Amino acid sequence: MYHHLDELESQSIYIFREAYRRFENLAMLYSIGKDSTTMIHLARKAFFGRLPFPLVHIDTTYKYPEMIQYRDRMAREWNADLIVGKNAAAIEAGMGPEQGRLLCCEKLKTDGLSRIIEQHGFHGLFLGIRRDEEGSRAKERVFSPRDKNFEWPYKDQPPELWDQFNTSFEPGTHIRVHPILHWTELNIWEYIKREQIEICPLYFAKDGKRFRSLGCMPCTGPITSSAATVDDIIEELKTIKAPERAGRAQDQENAYAMQKLRAKGYM
Amino acid sequence: MTQSDTLKIVIVGHVDHGKSTLIGRLFYDTGSIPRVRYQEIAATCRAQGREFEFAYLMDALEEERDQNITIDTASTFFKTAKRPYVIIDAPGHKQFLKNMITGASSADAAILLVDGAEGVREQTKRHAYVLSLLGIRQVVVTVNKLDMVGYDRKVFGAVENDIRGFLHSVGIVPSHVIPVSARQGENMAKRLGHTPWYSGPTVLEALDTFENVHGDRTLPLRLPVQDVYKWDGKRIYVGRVESGEIRKGDEVVFLPSGKITKIKSVEKWRTPDLPSAGAGESIGITTRDELFVERGEVIARRDNAPVRTREIRASIFWLSDRPFQAGASYTLKLATAEVTATAVAIEERLDSSSLEVTERHARELLATEVGNVAFALKNDIAADLYGENIALGRFVIEDGTLISGGGIIRSLAADSGGSVQTVRLDDKFIINDDGSFVDLTRERREVDFYVTAPFLDYLSAGNRVLFRLRDPRQVEPVALMAFEHNLRFSFGRDGEKINLILFRDAGKTATAEPEFGGL
Numbered sequence: 009m010y011h012h013l014d015e016l017e018s019q020s021i022y023i024f025r026e027a028y029r030r031f032e033n034l035a036m037l038y039s040i041g042k043d044s045t046t047m048i049h050l051a052r053k054a055f056f057g058r059l060p061f062p063l064v065h066i067d068t069t070y071k072y073p074e075m076i077q078y079r080d081r082m083a084r085e086w087n088a089d090l091i092v093g094k095n096a097a098a099i100e101a102g103m104g105p106e107q108g109r110l111l112c113c114e115k116l117k118t119d120g121l122s123r124i125i126e127q128h129g130f131h132g133l134f135l136g137i138r139r140d141e142e143g144s145r146a147k148e149r150v151f152s153p154r155d156k157n158f159e160w161p162y163k164d165q166p167p168e169l170w171d172q173f174n175t176s177f178e179p180g181t182h183i184r185v186h187p188i189l190h191w192t193e194l195n196i197w198e199y200i201k202r203e204q205i206e207i208c209p210l211y212f213a214k215d216g217k218r219f220r221s222l223g224c225m226p227c228t229g230p231i232t233s234s235a236a237t238v239d240d241i242i243e244e245l246k247t248i249k250a251p252e253r254a255g256r257a258q259d260q261e262n263a264y265a266m267q268k269l270r271a272k273g274y275m
Numbered sequence: 276m277t278q279s280d281t282l283k284i285v286i287v288g289h290v291d292h293g294k295s296t297l298i299g300r301l302f303y304d305t306g307s308i309p310r311v312r313y314q315e316i317a318a319t320c321r322a323q324g325r326e327f328e329f330a331y332l333m334d335a336l337e338e339e340r341d342q343n344i345t346i347d348t349a350s351t352f353f354k355t356a357k358r359p360y361v362i363i364d365a366p367g368h369k370q371f372l373k374n375m376i377t378g379a380s381s382a383d384a385a386i387l388l389v390d391g392a393e394g395v396r397e398q399t400k401r402h403a404y405v406l407s408l409l410g411i412r413q414v415v416v417t418v419n420k421l422d423m424v425g426y427d428r429k430v431f432g433a434v435e436n437d438i439r440g441f442l443h444s445v446g447i448v449p450s451h452v453i454p455v456s457a458r459q460g461e462n463m464a465k466r467l468g469h470t471p472w473y474s475g476p477t478v479l480e481a482l483d484t485f486e487n488v489h490g491d492r493t494l495p496l497r498l499p500v501q502d503v504y505k506w507d508g509k510r511i512y513v514g515r516v517e518s519g520e521i522r523k524g525d526e527v528v529f530l531p532s533g534k535i536t537k538i539k540s541v542e543k544w545r546t547p548d549l550p551s552a553g554a555g556e557s558i559g560i561t562t563r564d565e566l567f568v569e570r571g572e573v574i575a576r577r578d579n580a581p582v583r584t585r586e587i588r589a590s591i592f593w594l595s596d597r598p599f600q601a602g603a604s605y606t607l608k609l610a611t612a613e614v615t616a617t618a619v620a621i622e623e624r625l626d627s628s629s630l631e632v633t634e635r636h637a638r639e640l641l642a643t644e645v646g647n648v649a650f651a652l653k654n655d656i657a658a659d660l661y662g663e664n665i666a667l668g669r670f671v672i673e674d675g676t677l678i679s680g681g682g683i684i685r686s687l688a689a690d691s692g693g694s695v696q697t698v699r700l701d702d703k704f705i706i707n708d709d710g711s712f713v714d715l716t717r718e719r720r721e722v723d724f725y726v727t728a729p730f731l732d733y734l735s736a737g738n739r740v741l742f743r744l745r746d747p748r749q750v751e752p753v754a755l756m757a758f759e760h761n762l763r764f765s766f767g768r769d770g771e772k773i774n775l776i777l778f779r780d781a782g783k784t785a786t787a788e789p790e791f792g793g794l
Contacts, residue, residue, distance in 0.1 A: 056506065056511070057545075167594055170681070173678075174678050
């Protein structure tokens with residue numbers, strides 16, 4: 009009767025309510041992907057159908073058009089306050105992956121995010137990262153501070169136990185809250201199925217290919233797959249051996265790419 | 276239990292006893308390593324001119340790879356035929372105890388690892404003790420590196436006796452003690468034949484016998500209030516049921532305030548009228564009375580409520596470089612409550628690896644040390660003994676802005692309600708023909724009211740009740756009662772006498788203009 013998805017859901021709702029109680033001026037980072045879409049569904053559960061904070065999408069202008077269409081349609085459906093942020097200066101100066109994938113991520117995503125945080129004075133951000141995605145995310149706390157310089161002190165994080173989170177911080181710090189940190193990729197799909205959450209159509213196979221992880225066009229490739237429904241994807245995941253982010257070129261730049269990006273404030 | 280119910284396990288033990296290798300082996304043997312990952316590690320090892328290192332799997336961070344130790348808690352995932360597992364790799368170095376505790380605090384079960392050649396060491400014992408403090412009861416012991424001692428049965432037997440003895444002293448009975456070699460894979464996923472003298476399960480078989488630890492629905496109800504939402508014209512108290520079950524129509528008490536009411540609804544999004552909710556569920560409730568209660572109160576059944584207290588004794592562990600000091604004040608966070616607490620005395624300071632008392636009435640505890648401490652709390656909280664209800668029997672200790680330690684409650688002094696006097700308002704208060712009055716002029720303590728249905732009926736019938744107050748501060752509890760029960764009152768002063776008249780105005784709401792007549 010008490011299903012593992014119920015437990016995951018309840019834990020995420022608890023985290024949402026805890027953050028909402030503790031911090032003013034929160035926002036949720038929305039990447040359009042399955043994880044952050046699931047996270048929005050969980051927030052609506054926590055707040056009885058409301059989204060009591062804005063969604064922030066950092067647009068690198070390199071996104072697939074299907075993603076942007078889906079984003080705008082869903083934001084209307086959720087009655088969400090959607091803020092779209094861009095690092096306009098870097099985009100105008102022609103920043104792109106040909107100048108280095110990691111530099112491009114840092115300029116268009118990390119810097120784009122930092123501008124939005126400053127502009128709106130956000131004290132806290134919800135992010136849909138998961139521990140099973142890759143190594144440095146596995147080491148995250150549920151409530152994870154970033155200092156004035158946006159840096160993540162991953163070597164010296166305070167303890168977090170029994171659902172008691174660190175909630176007081178030095179001025180200038182912003183807090184990242186990770187409501188689905190404890191979910192796996194398979195959990196996400198099982199939950200999408202159970203809750204009938206509408207997700208971006210790029211995840212479903214067309215002409216023998218589908219996206220397993222969504223990102224910018226130049227750096228994100230589809231996988232070979234015939235999984236055209238949520239059920240197909242769940243079956244596929246039970247046998248797949250490749251890592252989830254294998255299609256994300258920036259992760260493969262060097263052995264510690266993601267750790268380096270994330271120590272500087274990347275999502 | 277559903278087939279895909281994930282079990283969270285933590286792996287603890289002395290540094291260099293082979294944790295990361297053991298985990299790498301579990302992943303490899305269960306086919307849980309993406310091929311790309313395996314090739315990456317093989318390439319790195321070749322480049323460094325060494326054998327394939329299973330440990331690299333867990334050590335995702337750069338520094339760890341360089342120093343060959345595990346810095347923080349990482350979690351990774353593998354599957355057996357029975358179910359998926361999340362492994363929390365807990366670091367062994369002493370200075371990383373806070374990460375080990377972060378990892379271990381959410382685990383359902385633990386593997387305690389001992390090096391067969393080195394035997395039980397300081398951190399083996401410290402980690403075992405921490406497991407007992409964290410309430411982890413499902414423990415399997417693996418005696419590792421037996422390939423280094425020729426799978427000698429005597430060596431294994433000696434280590435087994437040692438560790439069983441120590442675990443017994445901290446109240447842990449291991450489900451099995453298993454002879455293994457993580458490097459060679461003996462008794463991990465399969466038997467390779469090196470230990471014909473061992474007839475017990477492999478590590479994977481032992482793990483598959485463990486159960487998920489969920490909140491217990493059969494224990495008494497504990498629902499700590501996490502927040503109060505005033506939405507859609509309702510007051511919704513939200514929180515997670517930590518134990519027991521809450522049902523629509525239940526009569527409940529909020530503690531420490533002591534307010535009593537009935538559950539009007541149990542709600543979730545899209546299901547605003549559930550018959551009940553049980554341990555583990557995050558819900559919202561509304562109540563018959565619009566009680567003015569805040570985060571930190573605990574909802575329970577009146578006949579089986581937590582204790583209201585200002586005095587607790589706890590076993591604590593300290594994790595911060597700034598010492599824990601006798602006489603200093605800290606913030607305790609217990610479920611959703613927060614309270615300022617003074618460490619009245621560190622009654623005993625313990626050696627966490629031998630559990631011997633090293634000092635009585637100590638001045639301080641240093642990082643990684645444990646002790647038995649008496650706390651005096653500034654305000655009442657609702658708490659339980661750890662042995663009776665885990666969720667309300669444990670707390671973390673905040674020093675300044677950081678969580679710096681944790682504790683479990685060994686004993687607590689029930690507050691007899693000495694600081695607050697509850698005045699019961701029922702039909703007995705109607706004293707004489709002059710009308711009804713409640714005399715508070717001799718009440719020196721803080722007061723609150725227990726309002727009964729006959730009392731409300733009496734007011735609804737158009738009657739008025741006079742309250743004689745000792746001092747103006749007693750207006751507040753009356754105002755609170757008026758707020759919660761939709762009543763009105765008027766205020767009057769006659770010399771040093773203070774009189775309030777409480778009434779209900781049929782057809783009008785309490786927000787109407789107050790009246791000043793009638794005194």
